[in-house]
Amino acid sequence: MSKSNLRVAVLGAGAIAGQHFDAIRDTQGFVACAVADIHLEKAEAIAEAYGIRAYTDYQELIRQEKPDVVVIALPHFLHKETAIFAAEHGCHLMLEKPMALSVAECDDIIEAANVANIRILIGHTQHYMAENIQAKMIIESGEIGQIVMIQDVRHVNYFQESRPQWFLEKEKSGGGILANLGTHSIDKIQWLMDSAVRKVSANVSHHGKRGNVEGSGMIYLELDSGIPATIVQSGYPGATRNETEIIGTAGMLKLVTGDSLWISRGGVFEKLEVKPIATPFELQYQDLLVAIENQRESSCPPAYARSVIEALEVVYRSAEMGVEQYL
Ligand SMILES: NC(=O)c1ccc[n+]([C@@H]2O[C@H](COP(=O)([O-])OP(=O)(O)OC[C@H]3O[C@@H](n4cnc5c(N)ncnc54)[C@H](O)[C@@H]3O)[C@@H](O)[C@H]2O)c1
The missing domain is CATH 3.40.50.720 (NAD(P)-binding Rossmann-like Domain)
Structure with missing residues (x-):
């Protein structure tokens, strides 16, 4: 105590x-x-x-x-x-x-x-959310076999009126949906797999009705461990989803962060009981x-959080140059 x-x-x-x-x-x-x-x-x-x-x-x-x-x-x-x-x-x-x-x-x-x-x-x-912690434990236990890929999808209405203006000004926010929510996804993937991003190829688009930041992006990345992952995000009205799929050689996890965790071993998803912990x-x-x-x-620690910013910088560089980039 x-x-x-x-x-x-x-x-x-x-x-x-x-x-x-x-x-x-x-x-x-x-x-x-x-x-x-x-x-x-x-x-x-x-x-x-x-x-x-x-x-x-x-x-x-x-x-x-x-x-x-x-x-x-x-x-x-x-x-x-x-x-x-x-x-x-x-x-x-x-x-x-x-x-x-x-x-x-x-x-x-x-x-x-x-x-x-x-x-x-x-x-x-992301490191402290109950479903995520349980997903990480399952991945580390080997229950779904060797992990072969991760797909992370997040769609929200990013340009809603209630969002403070600074989020939509690149000089103040560092970027749009990818800087704010994409960093959650980069972090989630790195942390779940205990491996840093080493290669990125990205495309971003700017169709938001306010500000000068990107409103959507598709990212292909590879981790140091060789595992590939995709991050797909959009911030326009209508689309709504927040799911991470972790695919292994013996099964698959569907992680709905903040909501639920599902496992499929033979093609049918079973909802797992997520053990309650502190917030x-x-x-x-x-x-x-x-x-x-x-x-x-x-x-x-900050050295880890720096790796997320490094990956984000490379995402923007790849999108700008139109070619894959290495960290
Ligand atoms: N961990 C999460 O899941 C999570 C969720 C939401 C926000 N965040 C992060 O939290 C941070 C704040 O986000 P938010 O949504 O609360 O933003 P916000 O705009 O709602 O709040 C920021 C506050 O800072 C105040 N402010 C601005 N300049 C100031 C200054 N010089 N001195 C004192 N106050 C000042 C503003 O008046 C405002 O009230 C960001 O880094 C954001 O990315 C994290």
């Missing part, structure tokens, strides 16, 4: 902030102390709900509150600046995915973390706590 009572501040009072605050409240070893958002009313609403202090300036928050842990739940273009500022003030980090806008920015964060000797967990939630965000905080208390890397 943890003896820590680490004070946590969250930067950003947007869509994902509530899940962080719920997990902080429900995870022993952490206590929330403050929130910062440039929109005071958003910060105050969260502050009132969780009984903490509100700031509009994240630097002032960090200087005043001296939190042990800073959660970065901000637009992607602010990840590097805020991560480095917090690290320089000795704060451990729960840094939302994607880690940063580029590999170069990831390297700057990693350097700052090394100098400050702080721990970072990048919020690649993904609680598991992330438990993981970060162990890393801080034992002064070791979290199980989703």
Whole structure:
């Protein structure tokens, strides 16, 4: 049982902030102390709900509150600046995915973390979702034989009115559906197979009604282990799906992340009972706590998250050049 009572501040009072605050409240070893958002009313609403202090300036928050842990739940273009500022003030980090806008920015964060000797967990939630964890265990058990391929499909209405504008401006988000949700898919495939992307061929298209980011993409990739995978995503109204198919020599898994897990051994899918565990965000905080208390890397460290950004950069380069690219 943890003896820590680490004070946590969250930067950003947007869509994902509530899940962080719920997990902080429900995870022993952490206590929330403050929130910062440039929109005071958003910060105050969260502050009132969780009984903490509100700031509009994240630097002032960090200087005043001296939190042990800073959660970065901000637009992607602010990840590097805020991560480095917090690290320089000795704060451990729960840094939302994607880690940063580029590999170069990831390297700057990693350097700052090394100098400050702080721990970072990048919020690649896929590692902490119950169906995904069970799928990984089945893959590793050999139950569906040797894995021969993975197909990942995700369609959502990405350009819906409620999506904040920064997601749709490449300079602020790093890209469209592939930067935001494609990084989940790249991560999921790498993590499930414990193997990094080595080769990419991609095609992306831009038909969104807002912003300047891509709205769909098809990616063929190969892992270091030689296993091929496809990622297919679109963000236009109508199409809707979120499935990962893992095909082995003795069966197949259909993983509907956040919903269900299915197995086929003889052609008919059987729904597996997914064992209930803590929420993904609680598991992330438990993981970060162990890393801080034992002064070791979290199980989703920045060096790993950097590999996801590296693969994303190569996806865009392949699409731009029209030829396959190697990492
Ligand atoms: N792990 C997941 O499954 C998951 C899900 C959703 C979002 N995310 C990630 O979480 C992060 C935040 O996403 P979101 O959907 O909450 O975005 P959001 O736009 O809803 O929230 C971002 C907040 O940051 C605030 N902000 C902007 N500039 C600021 C500044 N300089 N100082 C303080 N506050 C500032 C905005 O006012 C906004 O309230 C992103 O990295 C996103 O990719 C992860």
